[in-house]
Amino acid sequence: MVYEKACHLPAELEIKAHWAKKFLNSDFTASREKRKVQLQELEEMCLNTYESSKLYEERTNRYHERKILHREFKPGQQVLLYNLRLKLFPRKLKSRWSGPFTVKGIKPYGAIEIEDQSKDCSKLVNGKRLNIYLGGEVPQHIIVIKLKDP
Incomplete structure (x- = not known):
């Protein structure tokens, strides 16, 4: 059941x-x-x-x-080149900007051909590494400081 x-x-x-x-x-x-x-x-x-x-x-x-700063470069214009590979000296002692260089030609996609007038050679660099140079002659002074013996 x-x-x-x-x-x-x-x-x-x-x-x-x-x-x-x-x-x-x-x-x-x-x-x-x-x-x-x-x-x-x-x-x-x-x-x-x-x-x-x-x-x-x-x-x-x-x-x-x-x-973003939009820079337009023209042939014949003076520019400064930013040196990325300068790691031997600290930034305070040596400037990372070198130049002035002259713009020789503009290639597509931001590449710019610059010419060093003192060495008569040209190279192709990225346009982002360049800055417009507004000054006159770049001073290339070497300062020697002699310390006196006590």
């Missing part, structure tokens, strides 16, 4: 679960429409997020473009 009650209990629960499932899933058209609306809302949120990130990127690009 104990076994009969144990066997009927799961069948009753199964029937109740079946009726609950049938009751919850009875209206398929309404659930389909609700799911479509949710998917459309999700897609709209994704598009809004994409648009706002695009606007943010454009604003930051404009800000950085304003900070």
Whole structure:
């Protein structure tokens, strides 16, 4: 007798679960429409997020473009060259700018051909390493300081 009650209990629960499932899933058209609306809302949120990130990127690009110094070099113009490889001496003792050089020609993609008038040689450098030279003659002084013995 104990076994009969144990066997009927799961069948009753199964029937109740079946009726609950049938009751919850009875209206398929309404659930389909609700799911479509949710998917459309999700897609709209994704598009809004994409648009706002695009606007943010454009604003930051404009800000950085304003900070960049745009230099235009012309043939015959005097320029100074920034020496990146000068690591033997500390910066305080020796300037990293060398020159003046004369612009000989302008190549595509920012490359500029400069000519050293004292050595009569030319080389091709990146335009970002150049700066317009506004002064006259560059002083090439060597200062010797002699210390007295006490």
